[in-house]
Structure formats: structure tokens, C-alpha cells
Amino acid sequence: MQLDLLFYLLSTLEEGATTRPVELWLGSFSAAAGKKHNYNYVTAAATALVAQPLTIRGKQEQYRPLRLFDRVRSVPGQGLLQIKLARTGIPYLLELRDVIPAASLRALLQLSSKHTKRIYALCCRYKAKGRTPTFTMPDFKQILGLLDEQGHEKQRGFTSFRKHVLEAAIEQINATTDLRIDCHLEKHGRAVFYLAFTVKSQALPVLPPAAGADAQLLS
Template sequence: MASTPPPTSIAELKTSARLAGAPPVPIEIRQHNSITTARYDMSALEMDIIFALLSRLNKDDKPGTMYRLRVQELEKLTGREWNYHRLGIAVDSLVGRSYHIEDGNSWLKVTMLASAEYLKGQGVIELEVSEKLRPYLINLKNNYTSYKLHSVLSLTSKYAKRVYELASQWKDIGETKTYSLDEFKYMLALKDPTGKEPEQYQQISNLKKFVLDIAVEQINAHTDLTISYELIKEGRSYQKLCFHVAQQKLEQIPLPFELGIEDAKMQVARKNLDELGIREPALVKHILTTSSLLAALFDFTYKHKTGKIKSSKNAGGLFLKINGLVGSKMK
């Protein structure tokens, strides 16, 4: 008896799982952290095409592999009707789009695609990944960001998509690194490092209204993450920001991240404990080496900073009480 051929598209993969009686499996995208923090500018439609492409990559793919995306498939995933004229323009523009990647003491400017073809009348896009970019996208074992295809496609703002990528890189820690506003704007192509192009949203009120608030609203409503942002003043003006991140699905598996466990996760955890006034060495060690308490610490810190837990006088004492550590020493 002939065997059933393997599914060849995202839609067929979902159908196959459903017919087999298995629950739907969220499609995951992986990319190197250098891509997550790269400077690039794309429309929301162009980004959706790239995200769909990334979900199709496989570690066994050979150089020159052509990836076929069906428009109907993308419409089902996004729940939106794709204008075929705009789609053709987006595919044409993608060939010229590039990433500016900072990697140690060097930088790389590279296009995402070696070729792109839109087959009129068939509703099919054929894409080929640039060979220079393949190491940042395929067979990643560490230093990568993982996020859900459905989540990122559900976002309509291109800034929400970028912030979701950044937040996903730090979702296992509970908060992102602190970015200078210049650094953040460079990544989102809101500011030109050379100064040749005019800076967008120079007024902090406009940055909040048109970028940050929209990103938070869409990400919290449509993705697996819940985020908030914190603007930080230096002197009389805002100069930095960071995002607080919580996962809405606690069963998701923590993933490696660029700074390493001790340099990032433990560093943030120690900072959180210090801010809570929990500094007794044995107690700190106990919390940091107990996975359930460490997870509880990140969860408590996020909720406390976002106002979901209110304790103006003794937040550290409340954390200890909630986690059965009452009577342990605090300094």
C-alpha cells in the first residue's frame, strides 16, 4: 500500500495533525539574536512574508532551496485578506531590503533574499534565502530568539512586530536589557545612525503614542506574551527604556539567550532580590538555586513593577510570605 506523502505546506501540516487527532501545534520561528536586534526597515506586509518564510526553514535545506508560500495559506494564518497588487509590490521591495547586523567587532549588511518571484494568477510566492544570512537562520543551537508564527502574524503594526521579537528574546528573564532611546530607534529604523535621514518621533509623547503604546496593546491582546515598558530619565529628559515581559503560557520551554545564564538571568534575579531587600547570602543562594522560587521571583517582580501586585511598604516580605519563606532573614 502506498504511503501518504509528507505535508508540504503550513496549512497541510496543520490539517495532518488535526486528522491524526493531535492538538494543533504552534509553529515556531527561530532566528539568531543578531537578527532580532539588527537594524532594518520593512512594511508590516513585507515582515509577514519574511516571518512565513522563516517558519519554513529546515536544518537539512540545501543552498539554493526555493520556498513556495501560498497566499491563501497566509490569509488563513493572519485572518486578513491580502491585496494581490500590494503583495506584488511587497515581494518586489523585499529583494532590496537589508539587515545591518552588529556582531562583535564587525558589522554585516546583508539582504534577506537572493531572489523573489511572485507568480501572477497562481497566488504563489517563491523565495530564495541569501547564503550569507543562512548561518543566522538555520540549525541554531544557542544565542537565538524563538517566537510564535501565529502571534507575530496577528500583529498589524510593524513596530509591534519588532517589539514582539525583542520581547521574545528576553521572555525567560522577565525583562529586556535597558536600551538607550537611540539604540532602540536604530533597531526600528526610526533614526539613521549616519544622521542623513530625519529622526522620527523625536517627541517622547509621539514615540509613546505611535510606537510603544500600540505595540503593548497589540502584543498583550494577540500574542503569547504580556509586556509593559518603562521610560527612564537621565536628568530632565527620557534617555532609556526597557520592557517587562511575562509569558501567558507557562508551559513554554525557556530557551538559550545571548548573554548566558549567569550573565543575564542570574544577574537580573540578583538585581530583583536586591531591590526587594532580600540580601542574606544563604537565602539569596536558596532562591537562585531553586527553579520554582526563581520562576516565582520573575513572576512576582513583573507583577509588582506593573502594578498587578501592590505592596508599597515591604514587597520583599510579601514575596517571602507568598512563597513560604517567612522567617527567613532579610537585610
């Protein structure tokens, strides 16, 4: 839900939003995602981003915390959230907005898992170059949130990771978005240790109309 909120806000973000709250209307958010959202659940997800910063990779290839939201004001009778962006997170959000094309928003929101969304966003960043950097498997799993704070894997076994994360993401991204990607794996000894994606543009597939696009859940 937090990833969906982030990607949706990116599509509506304007330069002036850096000084005034961003308005998120539940009906528009649900229509873009192609599914109905519960207002209380969306509010809780947005509020959590105030207290819990995201972990991102900085320019020096080090991971650091980044807070995106300063505060969230709920207007439940109207299905509205007013979100004040954190000053330190605004440059990062504007950079992401320029990387991910707005025309791909609905396809991105409808990707089924958070891992697929993150792989898509990563590949969008390197679309112009045609290839992502080569990552070690631990670094890539850190990007996907598959390692805990102690570095322990949340999903054990490379076969499961390849089938349920990599192959599932590649299949859905290629079928529903403006990108066509492929994964290249390299071994270090007997184990797969390095990973990179090739990235090509393709015509955005025509998706069926979202069911219940006009519906809003106000409670």
C-alpha cells in the same frame, strides 16, 4: 508587508530550505495573517528584499546590512512565490526561527504595526531571561526604524512616541500574544534616555477565526 513575509517564512522554514527555494502560497499566507493580500503587492514586497538589505545589530553591537533573499520567482496563475534565500542570511533566519515560537505566528502576523511586530520579536528573543537589555533611546529608535540614515528622528516628541509606539505596542502584545511585557524608562538629566522591557510568558489568547481565511487573491 516585509515583516509579515519574514515572520511567515520563519514559521515554515526547514533546514533543507537552505539549498532549495522556499514556496510561499498566497492563500496560506493570507489565512495566517487573518486578512486578504494582493498577490502583486506581496510580490513587490518580496522582490524589494532582494535589492534592499535589512540593517541588523551584529555581535559587536555594530549595525550592518544583511541581504535575506537572492531571488524571487513569481507564479501568478497559482498564487505562488518561490524564494531563494541568500546564503549569508540563512544563519540569521534559522536563529530567529528558534527564538519566535511557531504557535505565536498568527498572533504576531495580526499585530497592527511594524513597530509592534519589532518590539514583539525583540521581547521573544529575551523571554527566557525575563528582561531585555537596557537600550539608549537613539539605539532603540534605530531598531524600530524611527531614525533615518542621518540619525534624524522620523517621529518627534517623546509624548507622541510613548503613546503611539510604546503604549500601543504593549497593550496589543499583552492582549493578543503569548507574552506579557512592561516598559521601564530611566531618565538622564531631565530627559528619558534609557529603556528596557520585562518579559513574561502567558497563555496564548484564543483568537476568533480569520475572516476569509480560505480566500486567495491571484491577481
